Amino acid sequence: MNQLTVRLPDGSERVLEDGATAADLAAQIGPGLAKAALTAVVDGTEVDLAASLTDGVTVELVTDRDERALHTIRHSTAHLMAQAILDLHPGATFAIGPPIEHGFYYDFELPDGKTLSDEDLAAIEDRMRSLVDEDQPFERHEISVDEALDLFSGEPYKVEMIKSFAGGAASSDDVGEISGDVVSYYRNSDTFLDMCTGPHVPTTGRLGHFKLQKVAGAYWRGDEKRPMLQRIYGTAWLNKKDLKAHLHRLEEAEKRDHRRLANEMDLVSWPEELGPGLAVWHPKGALIRTLMEDFSRQRHTEGGYEFAFSPHIAKSVLWETSGHLDFYADGMYPPMEMDGATYYPKPMNCPFHVMIYKSNQRSYRDLPIKIFELGTVYRYELSGAVHGLLRSRGFTQDDSHIFVTREDIAEQIADLLDFVLDMLRAFGFDDFQAKLSTRPEEKSVGDDEIWDMATEGLRSALDAHGLDYIVDEGGGAFYGPKIDVDVKDAIGRAWQLSTIQLDFNLPDRFDLEYIGADGDRHRPVMIHRALMGSIERFFGVLLEHYAGNFPAWLAPEQVRVLPVAEAHQEYAEQVASTLKAGGFRVDVDPATDPLGKRVRRGKVDKLPYVLVVGDDDVAAGTVGVNTRGEKDVDRDVTVEDFAARLHDDVDQKR
RNA sequence: GCCCGAGUAGCUCAGUCGGUAGAGCAACUCAUUCGUAAUGAGUAGGUCAGGAGUUCAAUUCUCCUCUCGGGCUCCA
Structure with a gap:
């Protein structure tokens, strides 16, 4: 009878009878393996255990303990x-x-x-x-x-x-x-x-x-x-x-569902009376959002952006020129007739920023022009697609349009990527995955040279940042290549947040130009970019990422002071006003409920700090510090020390 | 928009094989004044998502609408 020889992953060889299967091999090696084996990998291809083996192949058995x-x-x-x-x-x-x-x-x-x-x-x-x-x-x-x-x-x-x-x-x-x-x-x-x-x-x-x-x-x-x-x-x-x-x-993921937490924590609600995908922000949610937006504004000021505002509706001619009515009409809210003209709620901010650009003659010396707006847009999302804050019909973009010469594209993108990653890190994300989308095969606008320049600019920026990225060949829009940045949250879920998108189309449509050093008119390139993307969505992602435990800099109530008994109420209020004077958000929970109940309430409310003050503290000018997530109480901490600690947290965005 | 499911008190949910509802938490009142995850007693709170139909009678059965959820699709 003929025989065949197969090689195992460790380099050893086994001799089997002609026509033997992977299952036979497993049995020959041992009964334990025969029982555990599920499939075999033969010369790199996974096959059934019942597959016949041929002479000279390398066989690896995949068992029920193998992730593969x-x-x-x-x-x-x-x-x-x-x-x-x-x-x-x-x-x-x-x-x-x-x-x-x-x-x-x-x-x-x-x-x-x-x-x-x-x-x-x-x-x-x-x-x-x-x-x-x-x-x-x-x-x-x-x-x-x-x-x-x-x-x-x-x-x-x-x-x-x-x-x-x-x-x-x-x-x-x-x-x-x-x-x-x-x-x-x-x-x-x-x-x-x-x-x-x-x-x-x-x-x-x-x-x-x-x-x-x-x-x-x-x-x-x-x-x-x-x-x-x-x-x-x-x-x-x-x-x-x-x-x-x-x-x-x-x-666990269900427990941190932002819709559930938004409701439990009294942050946001979606009254039926408003309609699907439309939310109202309650004071605590609005406070957090304001802190996020203020931080964004501060960063944009430092980053050399100029701020703009634009209306929520505009005449149809704007959307005809921009091309939105041709390409995006399905995603737009229906038109309103007024004074013989047709108005549309804006689905995007870009045409308004283009209007700002066009309001003056621009020189190459003015570029890049970086216009920033927290602009609220309205999009008609299919009713089945609406999902809490993550997919809504009205939302606010941290939107910017950078008007740049084609020569400066690469430099601007490198800057931008820094800016994006810094911002995301500040919000507690440090696991990024980028995607570079290149020119689509079908129709696209712009010459080869500019596509190459832009795509290489994006690629080199990604390389320079050592950012892990995949390339989506042909995945770009017809008007330019782009980078999308995904972040991984605390439980490993990926969210697409930031996008940097080049546009060779809108400058053409609106006939944008600048006067170059050569005295001729040139066409600028636009870069659309959003870091948080939609503030609403970003807030929802953050809420799930932190499971409601907002870091001190964002927590609507940073500290709650609990007097042990009514006798300590005055001292508790003193501590609170000292901290308030230091710029912190502090409340007092009076001793009408037992201490244990109030401590529990503080924990359930996800406060960064719960302070307990009693006789000892009144005498020594101290507080007992309960830190979120820690079991042990830190007693006899002076108010100054605690304030310094909180200040540090806020500073470090912890 | 399409398929499936759900909608009962502020929240989480129970219940009614058709006779118009109940718990816990929260709220409010009173008592309790307490050193670290739920003090006790009491009060109030619901057009059972909305509309129509069947029925002596509908929160319950049927149909329609709205909203929400899980998917699909969509996200120039």
Whole structure:
């Protein structure tokens, strides 16, 4: 009998019988590994354990303790769910069911337009568990396109996939199961099979640490003109502990939901009477926002910006010239007729800043001109897209337009990137991920030279800052390349906040010019940029980032003084007014409630500091300091020392 | 906008297989004056999102509208 030799990752070799599979290899190495193995990586490609090995390959076995198995587990669990759905709802037809971050989903359609609700999830999950108990094998088969069309004739979405991608006519990224004229599928039982590229775990018995999460709608192929399919999302993990930890993280994230915290902390509300996506800022929220905006203004003053204001509406001619009515009309609020003219609420501030530029003849000596405005804009967001402060219909941008010569683009961008990162760091973010979006392949405006100059300017600024970035080739707008900056928050979620966007279009549309050193007229370039982006959204992100525990410089109430008993009320007020005189935000919580209750209230209210004052303190001129997040009380601290500490916190933006 | 779900006191929620509602917290009153995460007693608070229908009777069943949530799509 012939034999074959395979190499293991540690360099050792194993001799197997001809036709042996990865599972055979695992068994030969040891029973423990045979039990733990889920898939194999053969010469860098992940395959089923049942795949036959050939002479000379390098094989690595992926076990159920290997993070790399997650992808396969999730993918197989998606199949498991599809089988359960088909069992419970015969006649269901399936589209795609890929693994995603933390889990998987599957899109499908039930016969007669039947729909599922969250209550159906439990039944599907139960059915999945019994399929796990049945320990069905995932059997791989490969057939021709014609055979596949026949096999899947009852599955219109599968047929469409086979037809549109057969022969590798188009990108086959999402349908790896079809390569050339071979289609692979997996069979689990007499009744269930699914077109799929694999690999899968050996049997359904290897699955189990999953939970179905929600049922949702999803357009077929993500196209809103195509049918709306049903989608079930689930999560799946290597073991019970990981699953539990993930569910716990979700709960924690829910606890810091900015809409919940905004309500609990009395910061912002969304009265029904205003309409979707429109918020009112309560005094405490407004105080925090004012502090944020003041800080922004201060930074912009230091950064050499000039401030501007502009109205909330303007005549249609402005939006015709800017091109917004051509390109962005769907996102704009509807027009108002007045005095024979048509007015639109502004979706962006740029045309107004252009008007300021145009109000004078500009010389190259004037450039760059940096106009800054906290400008409130209105955008018609689809009702289903509105989401608290993170996606609203009225919001304020920390918006600036920099008018610059094309020669100065690179220098300005380098400056800007400094400015952006400094600002984000001040708000407690230090994990950044940037994205450089380059010229789109289709139509775009501007000559090659300026695109190259601008794109290189952006790229070199990113390099100079050592900023981690990805390049989105062709992802730029038709009017210029851009940099977007994502930040990671305290629980690892990424938020896109800042954007630096070049524009070769608006200066043309508005016929902007400056007189160069050569005495000729030249076209400036515009840079649009927002650091926080939308103040509302930024506030929402901050609220979630800090879980409501705003650092002292932003906390609406920085200190609360608690007299132990009524006898200490006067001293408490003295301490409070001393601190107030030092510019701090301080309140006194009188001794009408027991001390323990007031301490608790102070903690629940997320105050940076709660001071307790009693007999000892009155005598010595001290306070007892409770610091947020610390269990121990710092007794006998003089008022001066405490004030210095708080001052330091505010200074350091802690 | 599309799919699914939800809307009960200021907040978090219970409840009614159709007979117009209840708890905890918060608020208010009284007592308690206390050195570190909930003192006790009491009072008040609801057109059960809005409208229509079925019914002797609707918060409950049906339909429509509004708002919110989770997705999809969108975010020149």
